[in-house]
Amino acid sequence: xxxxxxxxxxxxxxxxxxxxxxxxxxxxxxxxxxxxxxxxxxxxxxxxxxxxxxxxxxxxxxxxxxxxxxxxxxxxxxxxxxxxxxxxxxxxxxxxxxxxxxxxxxxxxxxxxxxxxxxxxxxxxxxxxxxxxxxxxxxxxxxxxxxxxxxxxxxxxxxxxxxxxxxxxxxxxxxxxxxxxxxxxxxxxxxxxxxxxxxxxxxxxxxxxxxxxxxxxxxxxxxxxxxxxxxxxxxxxxxxxxxxxxxxxxxxxxxxxxxxxxxxxxxxxxxxxxxxxxxxxxxxxxxxxxxxxxxxxxxxxxxxxxxxxxxxxxxxxxxxxxxxxxxxxxxxxxxxxxxxxxxxxxxxxxxxxxxxxxxxxxxxxxxxxxxxxxxxxxxxxxxxxxxxxxxxxxxxxxxxxxxxxxxxxxxxxxxxxxxxxxxxxxxxxxxxxxxxxxxxxxxxxxxxxxxxxxxxxxxxxxxxxxxxxxxxxxxxxxxxxxxxxxx
Numbered sequence: 001x002x003x004x005x006x007x008x009x010x011x012x013x014x015x016x017x018x019x020x021x022x023x024x025x026x027x028x029x030x031x032x033x034x035x036x037x038x039x040x041x042x043x044x045x046x047x048x049x050x051x052x053x054x055x056x057x058x059x060x061x062x063x064x065x066x067x068x069x070x071x072x073x074x075x076x077x078x079x080x081x082x083x084x085x086x087x088x089x090x091x092x093x094x095x096x097x098x099x100x101x102x103x104x105x106x107x108x109x110x111x112x113x114x115x116x117x118x119x120x121x122x123x124x125x126x127x128x129x130x131x132x133x134x135x136x137x138x139x140x141x142x143x144x145x146x147x148x149x150x151x152x153x154x155x156x157x158x159x160x161x162x163x164x165x166x167x168x169x170x171x172x173x174x175x176x177x178x179x180x181x182x183x184x185x186x187x188x189x190x191x192x193x194x195x196x197x198x199x200x201x202x203x204x205x206x207x208x209x210x211x212x213x214x215x216x217x218x219x220x221x222x223x224x225x226x227x228x229x230x231x232x233x234x235x236x237x238x239x240x241x242x243x244x245x246x247x248x249x250x251x252x253x254x255x256x257x258x259x260x261x262x263x264x265x266x267x268x269x270x271x272x273x274x275x276x277x278x279x280x281x282x283x284x285x286x287x288x289x290x291x292x293x294x295x296x297x298x299x300x301x302x303x304x305x306x307x308x309x310x311x312x313x314x315x316x317x318x319x320x321x322x323x324x325x326x327x328x329x330x331x332x333x334x335x336x337x338x339x340x341x342x343x344x345x346x347x348x349x350x351x352x353x354x355x356x357x358x359x360x361x362x363x364x365x366x367x368x369x370x371x372x373x374x375x376x377x378x379x380x381x382x383x384x385x386x387x388x389x390x391x392x393x394x395x396x397x398x399x400x401x402x403x404x405x406x407x408x409x410x411x412x413x414x415x416x417x418x419x420x421x422x423x424x425x426x427x428x429x430x431x432x433x434x435x436x437x438x439x440x441x442x443x444x445x446x447x448x449x450x451x452x453x454x455x456x457x458x459x460x461x462x463x464x465x466x467x468x469x470x471x472x473x474x475x476x477x478x479x480x481x482x483x484x485x486x487x
Contacts, residue, residue, distance in 0.1 A: 044174040046457030051421025051486070052381040054329045055171060055452075057337045058322075058364055060356075061152065061195050062309075062344030063413070065390040065406055067435045068107045068353060069122045070414035071139050075433035076392055077106035084393065088436060093146055096346060096397045097407040104434065105394030105403065108350060117425035124357035127365035133425040134368055134377070135418045136485055140429020140438040143388050143410045143445050148344070151387030151410070152197035154445055157205065158474045165205035165465070167449060168335035170474045171456060172204075172211040174463055179332030182280070186328055186336050187213040188321040192311025193342035202337055206467040213337060216324070218317050280327060283320070294319045294366040301358065308352040309342050315359050322363035326370050329380055343386060346395050347405040368418050381420025381455055389413025392434040412438050415448070421455045423487040443482055450479035455486070 067073045081103050089099045110123045115132030128135070145151035150160035157164040165173070172184040187202045195201065202213030283291070291297060300315040318340055325336040340360060345352055364384060371377040390406035390413075412431045418424060429441035450460040453474065460479050464471040 043176045044458075044463065046174075047459040047462055048454075048457055050455065050457030051379070052419070052455045053175075053379040054333070054376075055168070055335045055381045055383065055420070055456075056325045056329060056367065057168065057335070058367075058382070058384040059156070059201075059337060059339045060343045060360065060384070060386045061197075061339060062148070062193075062342035063151075063386050063388045063390055063408055064343040064356075065107075065345060065349060065353060066139070066412070066414040066431075067390070067392065068109050068349070069125060069357070070137060070416075071431060071435050072109075072111035072120050072122075073107070073392070073431075073433060073435050076104060076435065079104045079434065080106035084436075094391070095147055095408045097391060097393060097395050098398055099393070102391075102393040102396050103403075104392055105406065115425060119425070119427060122357075124354055125361050127361045131365050131368045131418065134372065135416045135424050136422045136426050136428060137414065137416045138428045138443050138448075138482075138485075139412075139414050139431060140441050141385070141389075141413045141415050141443050141445070141448070142438055143413075146388065146408045146410045148196040148387060148408075151408075152195070152201050155385070155387045156197070156201040157203075158446065158449055158476060162200045163203075163205050164472070165207045165211065165474070166202050166213065167452065167474060168202055168213050168337055169204040169207050169211040170453070170463065171335050173207050173465065174458055175334050175456065177332065177334065182328065182331055182333050183214040184334045185211065185213045186333050187215045188218070188324060188336065188338045189215060190218070190314050190318045190321055190338070190340045192314060192340065193309055193344070195339060195341050201339075206472070207465055213335070218320060280324075280331065283323070286323070290323070290370065293370065294323045295362045296320055296323060298362075301355075303352075303355050305348065305351050308355045309344060309348070310340065310352060310356040310359065314340070318359055319363040319366075322367045323370075326367060326374075326376070329371075329376060330374070345390070345405045346397065346407065347400070347402075349405040351404075371419060377419035379420060381422065381452070382418040383415070383452070384417075385415030386413070389435070392436055409436075411436060417485065421487055422485055426484070428482065428484050441484075444478070446475045446478035447480050447482055449474050451482045451485050454481055 067076060083103055092099060111120045113120050114129035117133050119132040119137060121129045143151060143154060145154050145160050153162060154160045157166045168185040177184045204212040296316060296319045298315060303312050321338050325338050328336050343356060368382055371380050388408055388410045391409040394403035395405045395407045396403050412435055429443060430439050431437065432439045453460045453463060460473060460475045464473045
C-alpha cells in the first residue's frame with residue numbers, strides 16, 4: 001500500500017525516473033539497443049579506446065620470494081653468509097628480522113631462459129616458463145608497506161587505509177556488466193593460512209555496495225543460501241522478490257539512499273543467479289583435455305615435513321578456481337580475483353615454496369593458454385602478483401634456532417601481466433645484485449594501477465567518485481603510466 005504522503009503519480013514519476021530508467025538503460029545496453037552501445041554497456045564512458053574488457057587477478061597472498069622465482073641473483077649466492085653494509089640497512093624496517101646480526105642468504109634455485117624472448121625463470125615455474133612470450137614480467141615493483149594488511153590494502157585498493165574501493169570495484173563501477181545473471185566482480189579464495197586483509201581487499205568501500213566482490217565458494221552452490229528452499233517455486237520466489245523490491249523502491253523514493261538501489265539490485269541478481277549458477281559450476285561440459293590442462297583431477301603429492309604454510313588438499317581447488325575464472329569471463333563477468341594464501345615464507349622456504357609452486361604453476365599457465373586458444377586473451381588482462389617481496393637476508397628472528405626463510409621486503413619485488421593490450425615476452429626494470437633495491441625503471445603500486453586503468457580505457461586522474469566532499473580515485477594523488485607495458 002502506498003503511504004498517503006506519497007501519491008501514486010509522485011511515486012511512479014520519481015521511481016520511474018530513477019530506478020526504472022537505470023534498469024531500462026542497463027537492459028537496453030546489455031542488448032546493444034542504446035545509441036551509445038557501440039562504446040559498451042559501461043556506466044562511465046571510457047576516456048580512450050580500451051584494450052582490455054575483463055580482468056583476472058591472481059593474488060598470491062604473503063609475498064612470494066622474487067629471487068627464488070623471477071629475479072635470478074648469482075651475486076647473492078656468491079655473497080651468501082655475509083652481512084650487508086650498515087648504509088643499506090639504515091632506515092630499513094622489518095617485520096621480524098634482527099638486522100644487526102642478519103646475513104645474506106643465497107638461493108638454491110636454478111634459472112634458465114624460456115621462450116623466444118629468453119626470459120629467465122626459476123626451475124619451480126616450468127609451466128609459467130612455457131608462456132614466457134605472452135607475459136610482461138616487472139622486476140622493479142616497489143611499495144610503501146612492509147606488513148601484510150596495509151600492503152594488501154595498498155596493492156588491492158590503492159590505499160593502506162581500510163575502507164577504500166578495490167581495483168575490481170573501480171572496474172565494476174566504470175565498466176558495468178555484460179551479464180545480467182552473474183555479478184560484475186567475483187572472488188575465488190583458496191585458503192591455506194587465510195587472507196589477513198580479508199574482505200577489505202575486494203570491498204567497494206564508499207562506492208555503492210553492489211560493486212563489491214562477491215565471494216564464490218569452491219564447490220556446490222557458489223553463494224550460501226542461493227538455492228530455493230524446499231516447496232518454494234520460482235514463481236513464488238519471483239513474487240516475493242517483486243514485493244520486497246516494491247517496498248524498497250517506495251523507501252528509496254522517500255529517502256533517496258543509493259544503498260537501497262544496491263539492495264534492490266542484489267535481490268534481483270540473486271534471483272537470476274538461481275538459474276545461472278548451476279550451469280556455471282557444472283564442469284561436465286569441459287573436455288578431458290581441458291581438465292588435464294589445468295590439472296583439476298591431478299594427484300597432490302604428500303607435502304614433505306608436515307603441513308606447509310600454503311595448506312594441503314588445495315591442488316584441485318586452485319585448479320578449479322583458475323578454470324572457473326575462464327568460465328566466468330567467458331560469461332561476461334568483468335573482474336575475477338583468484339586468491340591463494342599463503343606465500344609468507346619466514347621459515348621452511350626451500351620446503352614449502354616448491355609445494356606452493358607445484359600447486360599454482362600449472363593451473364595459472366593453463367589459464368593463459370586456455371584464454372589464448374579461445375580468443376579471449378586479447379581483451380582479458382591477467383595479473384599475477386602479491387603485496388611485496390622477500391629479503392635477500394635470511395630471517396634470524398630472535399628465539400628461532402635456524403634460519404630457513406626470508407622476511408618481508410617492500411623495496412623491490414616482481415609481478416607479471418599478460419593479455420589485454422600488454423606486450424608479452426619482455427622484462428621491465430631490474431634490481432641491484434641482491435634484489436634489495438630497484439636499479440632501473442621503478443614501478444610503484446600506484447603506477448601499476450594507473451597503467452591497468454589505462455588498459456581499460458580510463459585516465460586514472462579522471463575516474464573519480466565524490467565522497468564526503470572530495471573526489472576520490474584509485475591512485476589518490478599519485479601514479480604514472482608505464483608505457484612499455486602496452487603492446
